[in-house]
Amino acid sequence: ADTSLDGFPHYLIKEIHEQPRVLERIIREHPAQARELAELISRSYGTFLVGCGTAGYAALAGSYLFSRIARRHVNSVVASEFKYQEHFLTERSLVIALSQSGETVDVIEAVLAAKRRGARVAALVNVTGSTLDRLADFTLPLLAGPEQSVLSTKAYTAKLALLLLTAHILNGSEHVGLDLLWRAVDGMVRALTPDFQDRVKAVADRLADHQHCFVIGRGLSYPTALEAALKIKEVSYLHAEGFPGGELKHGVIALVEPGVPCFVFSPLDETRADILSGAMELQSRGGWIIGVSPEDEAVFDVHLPVAEVGDASPLVNVIPAQLLGYYLAVRKGLDPDKPRNLAKSVTVK
Numbered sequence: 001a002d003t004s005l006d007g008f009p010h011y012l013i014k015e016i017h018e019q020p021r022v023l024e025r026i027i028r029e030h031p032a033q034a035r036e037l038a039e040l041i042s043r044s045y046g047t048f049l050v051g052c053g054t055a056g057y058a059a060l061a062g063s064y065l066f067s068r069i070a071r072r073h074v075n076s077v078v079a080s081e082f083k084y085q086e087h088f089l090t091e092r093s094l095v096i097a098l099s100q101s102g103e104t105v106d107v108i109e110a111v112l113a114a115k116r117r118g119a120r121v122a123a124l125v126n127v128t129g130s131t132l133d134r135l136a137d138f139t140l141p142l143l144a145g146p147e148q149s150v151l152s153t154k155a156y157t158a159k160l161a162l163l164l165l166t167a168h169i170l171n172g173s174e175h176v177g178l179d180l181l182w183r184a185v186d187g188m189v190r191a192l193t194p195d196f197q198d199r200v201k202a203v204a205d206r207l208a209d210h211q212h213c214f215v216i217g218r219g220l221s222y223p224t225a226l227e228a229a230l231k232i233k234e235v236s237y238l239h240a241e242g243f244p245g246g247e248l249k250h251g252v253i254a255l256v257e258p259g260v261p262c263f264v265f266s267p268l269d270e271t272r273a274d275i276l277s278g279a280m281e282l283q284s285r286g287g288w289i290i291g292v293s294p295e296d297e298a299v300f301d302v303h304l305p306v307a308e309v310g311d312a313s314p315l316v317n318v319i320p321a322q323l324l325g326y327y328l329a330v331r332k333g334l335d336p337d338k339p340r341n342l343a344k345s346v347t348v349k
């Protein structure tokens with residue numbers, strides 16, 4: 001197994017850098033299996049994506065992708081909450097479990113509950129031979145290679161890629177999905193250049209002395225905002241709160257004081273005008289606006305320029321957040337691969 005650091009100082013940064021290659025591998029090796037998953041979804045009546053932590057955010061992103069690309073309602077439920085909703089399950093239901101390790105106890109319990117009710121189970125899982133892999137009726141392996149850092153990075157973008165591709169297959173537009181994923185490969189490479197990383201490091205330097213930061217996104221960028229906040233807080237211990245841009249006025253804006261860092265995900269999709277107006281509200285309260293966008297908008301105090309990749313934006317836009325978590329942890333003298341209190345996989349309750 002490839003467990004060496006390949007010259008990188010930590011697994012986290014090594015695994016962040018592996019993402020374009022993982023994505024290429026998915027594009028080359030996975031379309032046939034994604035077609036099988038699409039077939040399972042089209043035969044089911046009620047599909048649920050379940051996962052924990054980062055995999056839970058991939059599940060949420062999946063429900064947006066299926067909605068917009070395949071016009072299909074696919075539920076997403078945090079695996080630990082699934083047992084309180086299992087009453088919806090029938091023999092025609094499909095549960096798609098997402099997990100890097102395939103050992104997360106809440107995911108396994110959700111799958112067992114689904115099986116008890118006669119539902120079908122599919123798995124998007126990185127570790128072959130894991131409990132989830134063995135329990136599932138159908139497995140789509142993530143092909144991401146071993147993930148050693150406690151933070152999940154390449155397994156996350158691998159799940160997003162497979163969900164995007166499956167949604168396009170359901171829609172009869174597989175080639176469009178593959179084309180988008182190739183664009184995402186290029187976009188990832190651009191977000192991993194030394195020049196881009198220097199920009200992220202400069203933001204990390206400014207964030208090091210702060211206690212709080214906020215992250216907003218809408219639509220496809222809402223799960224990205226949640227995952228970005230998780231990446232920042234779990235490794236750097238900076239409190240980061242991700243939320244949908246439209247919720248600002250329902251509470252969070254009360255917390256914004258002069259100088260508070262606010263990350264704004266603003267792809268060139270239908271969310272652009274509304275998210276930028278949210279950014280302006282934050283700025284008018286003194287928020288320091290860091291924009292992740294293909295365009296340098298007037299409201300940004302700092303611009304992190306990402307490639308324009310259409311509906312694949314969640315795959316590319318998460319990279320600046322992964323890098324930020326890494327560089328913040330390094331700057332604070334923390335171990336980026338082993339954050340306090342966290343385990344790579346939570347196998348006991």
Ligand code: G6P
Nearest residue numbers: 052053054055099100101104152
């Ligand atoms: C732990 C890890 C997270 C991971 C989550 C789900 O909390 O620290 O990085 O996202 O478990 O793990 P899984 O292996 O099921 O994807």
